[in-house]
Amino acid sequence: MYYVNRDQITARLNVISDLTEALRHIAAHWDGSLLQGLAQERALHMAIEMVTDVGSCIIDGFIMRDASSYEDIIEIIGGEGVFSGELLQPLLALVRLRRPLVQDYYEWPRNELHPFTLTMPAILEAFKSAVEAYMSKELGA
Structure with a gap:
């Protein structure tokens, strides 16, 4: 039997609505x-952070192989069918932005609208739906 901390996963997934609202606002009003x-x-x-935190919780809860990097987290849960191949x-690509954002922040082009600001809301919403569907399928309602 698995111990999946649904509350922890749900709390993180609930941040998606704030993120998508913020990203859409930024894109619409970019100056x-x-x-x-x-x-x-x-x-x-x-x-x-939200995507990788959720991924880590899923990996731990469903006893999947250990991840060695942020990219590995995504590859593992994708390979286990948590989300569709199109995501x-x-x-x-999103998690590959972590290094530029966190370590190379002094080189980040702050005056440019990043393409992910436009596309990420739909991707995050699809990720949330996929995770919820996976957990429902694997754990029941």
Whole structure:
């Protein structure tokens, strides 16, 4: 029997609505200002952390193989059928942004609208739906 901390996963998935709202607002009102640039960075960083936190909880709860990196987390849960194959590449590309955002932040082009700001809301919503469907299938209602 698995011990999956549904409350922890749900709490993290519930952040998606705030992230998607923020990303959509930033994209719709982009002016290249420092404040919007920093808000964009934070929203993308939170998306990365949320996706990998949920992935880690799923890996631990369903006793999947150990992940060796952020990308590995996505590859493992994708390989286990947590989400569809069409989400794999966008989620991998998202987690690859972690290093530029967290370690190379001094080089990040804050005055540019990142393409993920436009596409990530739909991807995050699809990720949430997929995780919820996977947990329902594996654990029941």
